[in-house]
Amino acid sequence: MKTVSLILIITTLLQSCTSKQDHKLPILGNREAIEHQVNGKTVVDTVYQTVPAFSFLNQDSVQVTNKDFNNKIYVADFFFTSCNTICPIMHRNMLKVYEKFKNNPQVKILSHSIDVKYDLPSRLKKYANKLGVQGNQWEFVHGSHDAIFDVAAKSYLVAAYEDVKDPQGLVHQGWFVLVDKQKRLRGAYDGTKEDQVQQMMVDMQTLLNEDEK
C-alpha cells in the first residue's frame, strides 16, 4: 500500500513537471547533417525534411500549389468523399479545427483525395458544401494518381494505397500532419481520436506563437 501511494505521488509530480514545461514542437521526418566552413571552422548544420513543390486542383478547379502555403502553418490529410470508414470521423474532427482557426490568414487545411478517378473538383465542391466549408482556407484537392500517392508517402509520410482486398479498394491512414511555415513536419496526430486532435489545436497555437518570436 505504501509503495503504491509513493509511486502515485512520484508519477503525479513528474507529470506536473512535464506539463509545466514551455514545450517546443519536435521536428519530424528525415534529417541530414551538412558540414560547411564558417571562418575557417567546420560547422555542422542539420537540414530537416521539408514538403517539396506540389500542384493540384482544388474544389473550385483552381490550381493550388506549395506557394499558397507560404508563410502559413497547415494541416494535411488524405481521404476520399465516398469513404465510409474513418473519413467521416476525421472530418468531423477537422471541422472543429476549421471552426477554431476560421479566417486566420496564417492557417490552412489541405485534404488530398486518394480517389483520383471519381473525386473530381465538382464532387469535392459538393462535399465541401455539405460539410459546411466555404472559401478556400480548407482546400480539398484532386491530383493525378502518382502525384497524390507520392506526396502521401514522401512528403507527409502517410501510408495510402489501392488494395483489392479492401471493400472500397482504397486504404489510407488517418493522420493529420502539421506543417510549419518553413514547410517542416512538426506533428502527426490520429485524426480519428478526439483527444489527439485537441492536442493538435494546442500545438497549432504553439507553432503560431513560435513564429511570432
Added chain:
Amino acid sequence: MRNKVFCFFFSICICCSLLQSCENEQQLTYKRYYVNGKGLYEQYCQNCHNADGTGLSNLYPPLTDTLYLKQNKTQLSCIIKYGLTGKIKLTAKEFEGQMPAHNELSDIDVAQLMVYITNSFGNKQGFYDASTANKDLKNCN
C-alpha cells in the same frame, strides 16, 4: 378453514411473483438488446451518425428526428440492413447521400440496433424484437 385462507393467500403470492418475474424478464431482455445495440452502433454506425446521433453537417443525417423515426418505423430495419440512397426529408432539412448496406447483420443484430437508436438521442419507441425485424425486412420498399 384456516388452511383454505392460507392457501388462497399463498397462491396469490405465487401469482404475483410469477408476474413480477415475467416483467423483470422483459425488462432484462430490453436492457440486453439495448446494451448489445449500443455496441453494434459503435461498430457500424457511429463514424457517420456520431456518438450522440447528431450526424455530420449535411453529409450524414442525425438520428434525433423523433418524428421521422416514428413515421418510418417499419422501414428503419430495411435502411439499417440494405442502406439508403436518394433524397430523404427529415423534419428540419433534406438530405441526399448514400448509406452503405450492412448485409452481414442478422435479424437479432438489426433488432438490437433498432432498440438502441429508437430509444436513444431523445427517441422513445420501446422494445422491438428479432421476429419483428424479420417481418419488416421482408417488406422493404
